[in-house]
């Protein structure tokens with residue numbers, strides 16, 4: 001009989017953004033059932049939020065510490081927890097649940113500091129529980145197919161990567177009292193030292209690694225705070241040097257008017273190139289040198305098995321953000337039930353640690369006037 005994995009959530013209370021996305025994604029393939037939560041740092045709001053999403057009051061907790069302890073002690077306790085708090089809380093929450101033997105599905109960036117990330121890596125190694133990081137863009141079918149095209153050598157040796165994740169929602173000073181999401185993101189104590197570089201730059205960096213399969217060796221970064229009084233970068237651009245000699249450019253900005261979630265990646269090799277945009281995710285342009293460029297569509301002719309495996313509805317019926325997220329949840333369910341299969345493509349804690357090394361290197365490079373800086377492995 002199909003048994004759903006009972007899971008809990010920390011963060012994602014009333015007025016929060018990504019917690020609700022996780023709850024929807026967890027339900028799409030019907031592998032999870034939400035039964036517990038510490039949904040807010042405010043006890044009253046946590047209880048009210050839990051009632052709204054159908055969590056029994058006896059399993060709505062005023063703190064994540066209480067939740068980890070109580071759920072680990074129950075016969076029918078949760079097997080997994082989603083961590084959807086501001087960045088600085090990822091470390092203590094993930095640590096508490098991993099140490100209680102409960103698997104963690106955590107949003108990015110992994111932590112607020114590189115030291116926390118390294119410590120969490122050690123804790124995860126010692127835990128019998130699993131860790132999954134929701135770099136959700138690696139769940140899109142056409143991203144998986146782009147990865148296969150590039151890594152099978154179809155476009156030849158990779159020469160260039162152009163990647164950007166550009167938004168406009170922080171173009172002006174935002175009233176922190178009125179915007180919950182902007183409030184903690186602009187505070188280095190809660191977001192970490194990186195602003196745009198951490199919030200969306202890590203997605204662009206992870207996607208670069210995920211599709212190209214070639215490691216970035218060093219970067220020359222220039223991070224800027226364009227809005228007066230802002231304490232973290234709101235725009236980051238950098239040159240990339242890859243281990244195979246390829247070159248690249250990464251731009252992450254939250255101050256580019258007209259851009260919503262404009263994540264685009266282009267990879268060019270000796271024989272061809274690919275071009276994918278998150279705002280039109282069911283399409284993938286593939287160009288082979290000397291041939292007319294062709295458009296692959298999710299579920300359409302030419303869809304590969306790797307893309308078909310994470311496709312739910314026929315071609316022409318759009319899939320997007322929620323389904324990409326759901327693929328990570330679907331794979332998380334398999335990891336939690338059976339252990340991680342080496343072929344599983346869902347992001348690991350090591351990718352999270354690499355993302356933190358990337359932020360750290362970008363800040364050091366920018367502070368040294370865009371000096372070439374290795375991303376220490």
Ligand SMILES: NC(=O)c1ccc[n+]([C@@H]2O[C@H](COP(=O)([O-])OP(=O)(O)OC[C@H]3O[C@@H](n4cnc5c(N)ncnc54)[C@H](O)[C@@H]3O)[C@@H](O)[C@H]2O)c1
Nearest residue numbers: 011012013016017018038039040041084085086087107108
């Ligand atoms: N993968 C993606 O596409 C994506 C998109 C947005 C945000 N995120 C990540 O998700 C995380 C949350 O971002 P958001 O925009 O949803 O933030 P948010 O401010 O909307 O929500 C954060 C929630 O965490 C709760 N919280 C804070 N401290 C807590 C504590 N000690 N115990 C319990 N709950 C606590 C808050 O009350 C709130 O409900 C961040 O790490 C962010 O980087 C990822």
